[in-house]
């Protein structure tokens with residue numbers, strides 16, 4: 464009797480995961496990114512390195528599917544970039560020329576966000592402060608207006624839904640804007656989430672689904688056997704794994720055991736931030752607001768007004784500097800002078816995991832059973848739902864959704880080793 468379709472598929476799955484599957488020794492019909500990591504009919508025992516939004520959300524999705532998952536973080540879960548972020552879910556207004564390919568991914572993730580938020584809040588019992596008031600980009604001078612008009616037209620040409628507002632319309636929506644603002648752009652689809660609550664909710668949801676989280680337990684080394692990842696050495700000892708997901712954010716190159724040439728090209732991009740305290744009953748702003756020369760203001764429901772963020776190439780230097788704070792406060796004050804009266808609640812620094820092309824690095828690496836989920840740079844909160852969905856699907860089925868194909872580590876093969884470029888003054892602010 465001829466083999467059934469299911470038996471055929473199972474045979475190809477076995478061949479794909481066979482380390483001897485070299486050219487001519489076994490049949491291979493798929494593209495390289497459609498490899499199977501599922502080791503047998505049972506679900507793969509997965510170790511996730513890093514408990515930021517990436518590691519936790521992937522662990523949640525895998526645990527929901529019944530996968531045995533262990534997450535290790537060398538510190539407190541979620542205290543990396545995921546804690547430092549502003550929580551903007553801004554696929555539209557942040558799109559710059561050259562980022563058209565990334566836009567497809569950010570838009571897809573943005574579309575997933577409302578259901579993702581609802582489901583997460585439901586299973587964790589934790590509200591994550593998802594707000595859909597939209598995002599406004601303001602111009603303060605005639606120069607700003609010209610530049611904003613140019614960017615607006617570029618973004619409209621990509622099909623993004625944006626509205627041009629007159630100065631008076633902008634001030635009607637945000638009365639604390641400086642008088643005389645010439646114009647603004649409004650995106651009603653670019654929302655925000657309170658990323659610090661998001662982390663708690665993800666950790667809770669992952670643990671309720673059965674994932675095991677070890678905090679203050681670093682992964683020292685990934686163990687390889689015949690070019691296949693087979694376990695990790697942690698502060699607690701050795702842990703065998705069928706699949707290892709590298710989600711260590713800006714620290715993703717600091718894990719031993721993986722040959723240097725196979726490490727993801729990720730570097731830390733420092734961001735200084737501060738929060739001012741508003742009266743939650745009478746907040747100064749309702750929308751997320753982008754400022755003309757970089758920087759942004761993000762009003763939270765609890766009255767915090769997050770002001771961000773510098774963009775600095777300083778390695779892991781975690782100092783808050785006078786120049787950084789000056790740039791943030793001055794930019795915010797030019798747009799919303801009333802911030803002058805607000806108390807400073809907090810200042811902090813975070814490290815964006817910046818990749819060589821500023822896009823995330825997702826999917827199989829050149830080491831069998833080692834999967835990457837890193838390099839999300841300034842979009843990691845926005846890209847959480849799509850990353851969790853794609854990477855968990857890959858671990859479970861060996862297939863990566865098509866929208867993620869342009870972002871596999873393969874795109875960096877044969878490229879020259881990255882040299883971090885100094886951006887110059889400490890006061891450079893995040894631009895759209």
Ligand SMILES: Cc1cc2nc3c(=O)[nH]c(=O)nc-3n(C[C@H](O)[C@H](O)[C@H](O)COP(=O)(O)OP(=O)(O)OC[C@H]3O[C@@H](n4cnc5c(N)ncnc54)[C@H](O)[C@@H]3O)c2cc1C
Nearest residue numbers: 513515517537543544545551682712734813842843844845
């Ligand atoms: C200032 C700032 C503002 C931002 N604003 C936004 C925004 O508004 N919107 C948006 O979408 N994105 C924003 N981002 C980007 C976003 O925060 C990141 O892309 C995202 O959080 C990356 O998540 P992650 O899980 O990969 O990394 P992290 O959150 O950094 O998590 C990595 C984790 O790995 C752990 N780790 C490292 N090494 C090891 C090891 N050896 N063993 C075990 N654990 C290890 C770390 O302790 C850390 O907890 C911002 C980032 C910064 C810094």
